[in-house]
Amino acid sequence: MPAGYQFMCETCPICRISARMSIVSSSMEDSLQTRRRPFSAISLDQAHEQVNALVKGDGGVVGLTENPGALRRWMVAGPEIARLVGEFEDGFNDAGASMTPARHHEQTKSVQEKFVEDVRSLVATIEEMGNPFMEDSMDLLNLNSKVIMPEKVVKAMRNVNALGKSKYDEFVEERFKSNSKSIGDTISRNNVAVFSKPGVQKTKAAGKLTELKNDRALFSRLYIASQKREGDIDKxxxxxxxxxxxxxxxxxxxxxxxxxxxxxxxxxxxTDDGTALVVDAKVLDGPAVVHFLQPGTCATFEDYAQDIFIPYVVRELGNASRIDIVWDVYRSDSLKNATREKRGCGTRRRVTSSTLIPGNWPSFLRNSDNKHELFLFLAQKCVNYQMAGDKLIYSTVDDKVVCSSKDAINAALAPCSHEEADSRIFVHVIDMVRHGHTKVMIRTVDTDVVVIAIAHFLNIGLKELWVAFGTGKKYRHIAVHQIVANIGPEKSKALTFFHAFTGCDTVSFFANRGKKSAWQAWQAYPDATEAFGTLCSQPDEVPSTVMDILERFVVLLYDRTCELQGVDAAWRYLFSKRSREIENIPPTASALLEHTRRATFQAGHIWGQSLVSNPVVPPPADWGWEKDGEIWTVIWAVLPEASKACYELLSCKCKKTCKGN
Structure with missing residues (x-):
């Protein structure tokens, strides 16, 4: 029996005719030429269906099957009529064959040249991007752009079968077994993260709902209710x-x-008199440099390293004998993860020599994994660059250090446990002093680096310390040694806590109170200098006497004419007497204490040990933080909010609603 016959209806006479025709065609080749043009051959099953359509006609066989006589006549005459019609059409086509083009529409020189060009372009792209299956990685990625799928998307793809089965079991249980839902009830979406949409973006509705709770009118009603019910107003x-x-x-x-x-x-x-500064050595804040060095027209990361980054490093080295490049280290339990998430996670890309530069450079740099791979890549490229003379390039690689000269590896620089480049920079500055350098320049765009430099200058031992700060029109040279000489050693040392207390990456800013307002409050309240200096010296706790001074400083920050000492008293005064908005009132003493602990941890225990390669840092849990899984979250205040803490706001003696409870 020929192949395909078993799938035909054995009772239908049309199918029996088709079966006999397929027996004849089974001995033919695998394809059938129906036209004179090349590339027009079709498969046998397609030709078989065309013959069936010709035999059955436009009306099909529905009418014939209802009349046995007509069906028998059609069965006998139909194939013969189809043969005669086919021969007539072939003869007619032969007569006009000279008018019909014999070649396919793609058999032209221009089409073939374009096809060859496309093939060569495809081969070149594959060779340039490399074979992803030969790479030592288990990442799931887009073969064209090499964008790596986020971990939560990979997890969703691996569990999609189990998720589908669980949804099916849930559907059967609810609608057929327990009958808790109707068969017509809506089936909820799974909202599985996919490659084009890795996660559902948070809407502003939740934030707006939270902001509504800050409404001054709400707190006013609570205040009035507390007074009417004879509550403790101070509490x-x-x-x-x-x-x-x-x-x-x-x-x-x-x-x-x-x-x-x-x-x-x-x-x-x-000072910045515009003259070229002559220094012995330089330190580059690597992440800052990468952010302002745009790739421009570079095609790959290899081009970026060779055409943009390394030439910049060589120019910065200039007449100096040594340049150090310091990079951040990205840890899963970093306190800055919340700040980085707020900036956005960016698109994950693998960094190799042949990887194409992403179109959106800032978005690429928002991803910590991208930056980690890029920093390692650039560090290795820099130290492999052949320097003229005895000049040296040092670069950090995680907790280690590599150098352009194998004989110049310095054990004092590694291993190093600093996470941020802004503090690790000064480990390298200290090492430069050990090797006889007296004038050093730091290149950065981070204010934290300037503050740390001022605070530690007297302990470093340099003659001159410069910071090349900013970009473009805002580029300037900051003379750290002159700043220290002008503001004095005590204020210089206290500057790190002042900076952290008034707002940095890991400590909140005060609402509507910037650095300038805080600086003016410090100028008006010099007693705060000693308190700031105390908390810069790695204290075990925040002394109560220091907190009293800080409370007074914050009161002056919010109202220069207020004579109250504590922030709780100022809270009541500014709200009830001055009718201030909630955001323009200082935090309570409970919230300010946790805020001070976070500032002390950053200024005293992190920045305060910038000159030590392996600082001993206490756990953040003792300094205003708590851990939620792998992420550190802020402890805003030990005391709960007023609506939950004051008993008179929770119940009253009315018999209608609270029933006397």
């Missing part, structure tokens, strides 16, 4: 309006601000 004002204080938080997240304002406060003691 009421010791509690925040909500779990995250509006003066320090926005939508449950730390408030951010402009750190560069602090440099404007120091503008009177900064």
């Amino acid at each position: 009421f004002f010791r509690h925040e309006n909500q779990s995250s204080p509006p003066s320090l938080a926005s939508g449950g997240q730390m408030r951010q601000g402009d750190k560069h304002q602090l440099l404007d406060c120091l503008n009177g003691v900064m």
Whole structure:
């Protein structure tokens, strides 16, 4: 029996005719030429269906099957008529064959040249991007762009079968077994993360709902209710309006601000006469340099390293004998993860010599994994560059250090446990001093680096310390040694805590109170200098006497004419007497204490040990943080919000609603 016959209806006479025709065609070749043109051959099953269509006609066989006589006549005459019609059409086509083009429409020189060009372009692209199956990686990625799928998408793809089965079991259980839902009820979406949409973006509705709780009218009603029910007003004002204080938080997240304002406060003691500075050695803040060195027209990361980054490093080295490049280290339990998530996660790309440069450079640099691979890649490229003479290039690689000269590896620089480049830079500055350098320049765009330099200058032992800061029109040289000489050693040492306390990457800014306002408050309250200096010296706890001074400083920060000492009293005064908005009132003492602990941890235990390669850092849990899984979250205040803490706001003696409870 020929192949395909078993799938035909054995009772239908048309199918029996088709079966006999297939017996004849089974001995033919695998394809059938129906036209004179090349490339027009079709498969046998397609030709078989065309013959069936010709035999059956336009009307099909429905009418014939209802009349046995007509069906028999058609069965006998149909194939013969089809043969005669086919011969007539072939003869007619032969007569006009000279008018019909014999070649396919793609058999032209221009089409063939374009096809060859496309093939060569495809081969070149494959050779340029490499074979992804030969790479030592288990990442799931787009073969064209090499964008790596996020981990949660990979997890979703691996569990999609199990998820589908569980949804099916749930459907059967609810609609057929327990009958808890109707068969017509809507089936909820799984919202599985996919490659084009890795996760559902948070809407602003949740943030708006949180902001509504900060409404001054709501707190006013609570205040009035507490008075009417003869509550403890002092106790009421010791509690925040909500779990995250509006003066320090926005939508449950730390408030951010402009750190560069602090440099404007120091503008009177900064110099830049426009002349070229001559220094012995330089230190580059690697992440900062990468951010302002745009790839431009570079095609691959190899081009970026050879045409952009390395030439910049060589130019910066200039007449100096040594240049150090310091990179960040990205850890899963970093305190800055919340800040990085707020900036966006960016698109994950693998960094290799042949990988194409992403079109959106800032978005690429928002991903920590991207930056980690890029930093390692650039570090290795820099130290492999052949320097003229005895000049050296050092570069950090995680907790290690590599050098352009194998004989110049310095054990004092590694291993190093600093996470941020802004503090690790000064481990390299100290090493430069050990090797006889007296004039050093740091290239950065981070205000934190300037603050740390001022605080530690007297302990470093340099004659001159310069910071090349900013880009474009805002580029300037900051003379750290002159700043220290002008503001004095005590204020220089206290500057790190002042900077952290008034807002940095890991400590909240005060709402509507920037660095300039805080600097003016410090100028008006010099007693705060000693308190700031105490908390810069790695204390075991925040002394109560220091907190009293800080409370007074914060009161002056929010109202220069207020004579109250504590922030709780100022809370009540500014709200009830001055009718201030919630955001323009200082935090409570409970919230300010946790804020001070976070500032002390950053300024005293992190920045305060910048000159030590392996600092001993206490756990953040003792300094205003708590761990939620793998992420550190802020402890805003130990005391709960007012609506939950004051008993008179929770119940009353009315018999209608509370029933006397």
